[in-house]
Amino acid sequence: MMNTKEAARKWECSIKTVTKLCADGVIPLAEKDERGRWIIPNECEKPPVSRFRLCYLMDMINQLKEGVVYKHIKWGISEKELVEGYKYLIENAMVSSFDVHQLEKELPKATVTSRGKALMERENKEGSSQRKFNINFKINTGVFSFETGYENTKGK
Structure with a gap:
């Protein structure tokens, strides 16, 4: 330690x-x-980007599932930071595993885990940005499923 x-x-x-x-x-x-x-723990690495940026990367997974086209996204960071950010999220169980060298193909199939959603909720609550992340939870009971969401509107 x-x-x-x-x-x-x-x-x-x-x-x-x-x-x-x-x-x-x-x-x-x-x-x-x-x-x-x-x-x-000794094996922990420094995150390659800020908490806000990690949350932004997780939010993009949801955006791609909603029809956003990967090629049209203005990421605002270098490709190296993008890959390193997603690697960090995978290594820390905040998103499902996928091949980070094929982001355009893999990201729409990825999912944000409960740990990732908790980090996004924390950013919504404590972060200084006006940007808030929409966090959707899918619940599947085997018989039926439903979706509920949470969006913090602090500052609006």
């Missing part, structure tokens, strides 16, 4: 950045010890 100082050294960033990443829920395996200090 690493403390925030060790993670900061490993990830080449400040202790404040590591603390924020843990507090934001972006490092899912980070926990506080009995003294309230963050402890992080």
Whole structure:
């Protein structure tokens, strides 16, 4: 296990950045010890993008399922960041596994997991952006299924 100082050294960033990443829920395996200090498993990696951007990438999975055309999307980040962002989401069980080198083909088939949805809810609640993510939950009981959604309209 690493403390925030060790993670900061490993990830080449400040202790404040590591603390924020843990507090934001972006490092899912980070926990506080009995003294309230963050402890992080050694194998954890620094997220390649911010919590907001990770949520944006998960939201794009839903948008593609609704008919958005991959080629028309203005991602706002480099292709390397895009691939690294989706790899991070897969490695941390926030989205289903898929081939990140075939995003155009694979993303529409991917799904956001409950862990990913929880991060999106947290961003909606705590984030400073006016952009809020629509989080849809599909519930299948075997006999019937229904869909419910949540959209935070804070600031509207």
